[in-house]
Amino acid sequence: MLPADWIPHRRPDDREHIGWIRPDGDGWVAVSLLGHALTEPVDWLDAEEALDATGLSWLGxxxxxxxxxxxxxxxxxxxxxxxxxxxxxxxxxxxxxxxxxxxxxxxxxxxxxxxxxxxxxxxxxxxxx
Structure with a gap:
C-alpha cells in the first residue's frame, strides 16, 4: 500500500508519473515506480532531479x-x-x-x-x- 505522505512526481514536459518523493527527517527521498529509494535524504530539488534523470526508460x-x-x-x-x-x-x-x-x-x-x-x-x- 502506498504511504499517504509520498508525493507523486511527474515529468515536467508531459506530466507522466515517474515516481514519488517521500519525506525523511529534514530531507526528501526519490522513490522509483518499483518502490525503491533512488537517493538518500536530499533536498527537494535533488530528489526531483534524480527522478527526472531516471525517467521511465528502465521499464523497457x-x-x-x-x-x-x-x-x-x-x-x-x-x-x-x-x-x-x-x-x-x-x-x-x-x-x-x-x-x-x-x-x-x-x-x-x-x-x-x-x-x-x-x-x-x-x-x-x-x-x-
Whole structure:
C-alpha cells in the first residue's frame, strides 16, 4: 500500500508519473515506480532531479528474476502499480513465443533486479567455436 505522505512526481514536459518523493527527517527521498529509494535524504530539488534523470526508460529494460536454487531468468516488466509488479519471461520480441507471468508484491522484492553483464543470456544457442 502506498504511504499517504509520498508525493507523486511527474515529468515536467508531459506530466507522466515517474515516481514519488517521500519525506525523511529534514530531507526528501526519490522513490522509483518499483518502490525503491533512488537517493538518500536530499533536498527537494535533488530528489526531483534524480527522478527526472531516471525517467521511465528502465521499464523497457531486461530484468532478472532470481529463484530458489535456479539460475536467474530474463524477464520484462508488464505491469507496475503500488499493488503489484507483474513480469513475464522475455519473449525476445516474438509474438508467438510462450511466456510465463509472475506476480510479485510491491515494492518489488530484491529477487527482481536489473540484468548484469555476467547474467546468462538465453539468446546464445551455441557456445564459442
Amino acid at each position: 529494460d531486461v530484468w532478472m528474476l532470481e529463484g530458489d536454487g535456479v539460475e536467474p531468468i530474463r524477464v520484462r516488466l508488464v505491469e507496475v502499480t503500488p499493488e503489484r509488479v507483474v513480469v513475464q519471461t522475455d519473449d525476445f520480441g516474438a509474438i508467438d513465443a510462450p511466456v510465463v507471468r509472475f506476480e510479485l508484491p510491491w515494492p518489488a522484492p530484491a529477487r527482481l533486479r536489473p540484468r548484469r553483464s555476467d547474467d546468462p543470456d538465453e539468446r546464445v544457442v551455441f557456445g564459442p567455436a
